Amino acid sequence: MYWRLLIWPVFLLYFARQASCVSVVLHHTNITKLTARAIHLAGYHLHLVEHLSIIDAPKLEHVVVEDLTKMPRLQSLFITQAPKLHHIAALPPLPELRTFIVTTSGLLEVPNLSHVHDSRSTTYLQAIDLEGNYIKRLSSHALRVRADQVSLNYNLLEEVPAHAFKNAVISKLSFRGNSKLRHIDANAFAANLLIRQLDLSSTAITSLPTAGLQKLEILRIEKTPSLKYIPSIYEFQNLQKAYLTHHFHCCAFEFPERHNPTRHKLFETQIALMKAKCAQLKTPATRKRRSLEPIRAIPDEFYSRAETENFTTDSFEEDLSTATTAEENENIEEEYFGDSGSWEDEAVDNVPGNGFGVSAQCGNFSARRRKVECTPQADALNPCEDVMGWSWLRVSVWFVIAAVVVGNVAVLLVLLTNHTEMTVPRFLMCHLAFSDLCTGLYLFMLAVVDLRSYGEFFNYAYDWQYGVGCKIAGFLSVFSGQLSVITLTIVTLERWFAITYAIYLERRISLSAAAKIMICGWLFSGLMAGLPLVGVSDYSSTSICLPVESKDVGDVVYQGSIFMTNALAWVTIVICYVQIYRSLGGGESYGGRGAAAAAERRIANKMALLIGTDLLCWAPVAFFGVTALAGVPLVDVSHGKVLLVFFYPLNACANPFLYAILTKQYRRDFITLVARTGQCNWLVEKYKLAATPPPTAHTNQSAPAQLMPLVDYQRSQSQGKDSEVTL
Incomplete structure (x- = not known):
């Protein structure tokens, strides 16, 4: 009963305290100077003011900080939307101040808050928020304060100088959104051992200093693709959570023995x-x-x-x-x-x-x-492994590179040196060899990077994936793939015209027409390979520099366009070869054309082998690519590298041999090239002896004169046909 009588004075004291608390809010005010007089004229008692808020003051230019001492109970100062407020003088001692907030205004520098609390006092600021201003620099003593959190988000800071927070005690510090912040001095956080949370997201920093961050527990550097290197876990003795931008930075924390041996x-x-x-x-x-x-x-x-x-x-x-x-x-x-x-x-x-x-x-x-x-943790697209992943894959790729480069360089060397006999098939073969050579160069670049970064790729990942090298490698990969498919399609169409309409010479593809078609093919291939360089998909999403990540609708449309183009090309190739086989079916029934039809059937079989090889090359890649595009990836990048090394370059290895090196026409051109050099005469003589046919009625010099025109015609037709169809 008596305790009820005693508690009433406590309630009365509490309500009296609440009644004495005054919160001043000046909204849509036209004042140009914030003074004690302006607050007094608004009908408030200065000694009772605990919270002062100025909202939407388009004409406010000056704050008379000396008048703030006339509000001894002031706990919070809040100013927002004051675009003409460029400077605030150093604040005087305000022992009760807990929050200082000036947001979306025109501040050009951080106000000096070092004298707000006495250095011997145990009080501290709960929050200093200067978000959304135009602050370009940090003065040396402005933030020598004791505060729970300091926010400098979304300003125009370009650097954080040395000892910017010397003798300060700040628990949470944020620079989020300072897109021009590129440099943080190595001693920027020195002499401040109490920072537990640091936010540098959406900035442009390239490195992170570690002095003064021994107590750091939470680190945020999200949406900051410019950050090249993350310090070792040994530098952060108390780090618990890290929210970063790149997958390979998390790999550094997972494998510290490889990150910093x-x-x-x-x-x-x-x-x-x-x-x-x-x-x-x-x-x-x-x-x-x-x-x-x-x-x-x-x-x-x-x-x-x-x-x-x-x-x-x-x-x-x-x-x-x-x-x-x-x-x-x-x-x-x-x-x-x-x-x-x-x-x-x-x-x-x-x-x-x-x-x-x-x-x-x-x-x-x-x-x-x-x-x-x-x-972000390592995932299927960005695993914590080297470029090639497995040792056997690292060795195998060099054999593939050797086969691709040697074969296609040999084809280009022989065909281009014999340019006087350039025909449509040879012209197309040069383009095919060049596209396949680009595939070999792409694999060569990956293999070199793999050797250089063996065992610690995540230390080199930024320079590779976001450098010029990865962009060049990705461009070569997409360009060679598209140009190869287009060239094979044109080769197939040319064979279809040549075999199906053999007696209609005017229906053959001329060299000028083939050149115009290939110019279009080059432009299309260059366009598809160049789109990731301007923001449509991205070559930097994986260590193998392929545009496989789908972040938005544009990426999906781009990848779907590549797939549909390849699918349409392969459908065209299959239809053409079905027509070729139908036109050559029952070659013996063609009478006088039976021998020619048999020869053309052999050519068609060879071309079918070529196309079958290419289908075997692209079928696995296309299948797993479509499943990934549909959102159901069946293979990760680690296993996808096997497809990249053994299936994707299969046609680049086989095409030069099946199209050229194993044909009679290529051997003839090769011997001609050797004969021009004057070297290896024994090889030239040996080839002539093997290639000279036995004397017949057609080749006998004693043949009747009236048969010679026929012999010359047949010989010219044979040579012309051989030069066109000995692919």
Whole structure:
């Protein structure tokens, strides 16, 4: 009963306190200067004001900061939408101030807040929010404050200078949206060891300093594709979560031994020294007392020195021994006998940081890797592996490259040096060899990068995937694939005209017509290969530089267009060869054309082999590409590389041999080229003897004169047909 009488004064005091709290809100105001008089004229008592808000003040240009001291209970100052407010003078001491917010206004620099709270005071600012202004630089002392969070989001900052936060105590710091922020000095966060959350998302930084970030727990660098290298996990002793932009940066946290081998070796040395020290202390014969102090962790200065000097285990042990005082050594050597008279093992405390949590007991060591929750995690398109992935694939790709390059260079060399006898089939064959050679160059670039970055590709991933090299490799891949399909389609159509309408010479494709068609083919191939360079899909989405990632509708349309173009080309090829076989069917029934039809049937069989090889090449790639395009990928990039090495370049390897090198016409052209050089005469003579037919009535010089025109005609027809159909 009595407690009810006692509680009423408490309630009355609380309500009196609430009644005395004043929140001043000036909305759509036309004031040009914020003064105590302006607030007083608005009908408020200055000594009661705790929250001051200025919203939408288009004419506000000046804040008389001295008048803020007339509001001793002021806890929050909020100004927004004041575009003419360019500067705010240094704030005077305001012991009760907890929040300082100036957003979407015209500030050009950070106000000096270092005198708001006395350095000996325990109070601190809960929030400093300067989002959406035009701040271009940070002064050296403006943010020497104690604050829970500081937001400089969406300003025009270009750099963060050295010691910008010296002697400041800030828990959460955010630079999100400063798209012009490119440089952060190595000592920008130095002397501030309490930053636990740092946000650098949507900036243009290329590197991240580590000084002053030892206590960092949450790191955000999202939508920042310019960040090349992420520091080692050994630099962040307390990091728990990381929200990054690139998959390969998370790989660096997952494999610290490959990301920074030097620091990892230092950690392993530390474990070895701890084990040796404990083994020495546990020797039963000495029965020495061991110190109750934990075995010391290696100081950070040894790590920094090891990165700049040549590291050796002996020098490291020497540094560690000199860092141990004589008093500590005496404690270690001091004798100890327990109450029970038995030897008692000492538990060694956890050694903090350095990427691993070490829990050790003398004679029983265990090092468990400290897990960092990192996104984006490695996925099917970006696994934490080298470009080639497997060792056998790394070796096999060089054999494929050799076959592609040697075969197609040989074809181009022979055909282009004999340009006086250029026919439509030879002209098309040159284009096909060039497109296949581009495929070989693409594989060569991937193989070289794989050798250079073996074992630690994620350290080179940025320079490769976002550099010029990957764009060139991707362009060559798409360009060669499209040009090869188009050329094979034109070759098939030319064969269809030549065989189906053999007696209608005017229906043959002329060289000029073939040139115009191939110009269109080059333009189309260049267009499809160039679209990812201007933002339609992306070559940088994977380490193999193929536009396989579908982020929006434009990417899907682009990839679908490539598939439909290839599908239409293959349907055309199949229909043409069906027609060719039908026109050559029953060649013996053609009477006088039976021998020619048989020869053309052999050519058609050879071309069918060529097209079948190409279908075998593109069928697996097309199948898995369509499933991925439909949102049901059946193979990841790791296994897709097998298709890339063994199926995709199959036609590039086979085409030069099946189209040219294994034909009689190519051998004839090759011998002609050798004869022009004047070398290897024995090879030329051997070919002439093998190629000279036995004398017949047609080739006998004693043949009647009236038969010679017929002989010359047949010979010319034979040579012309051979030059056109010996593909």
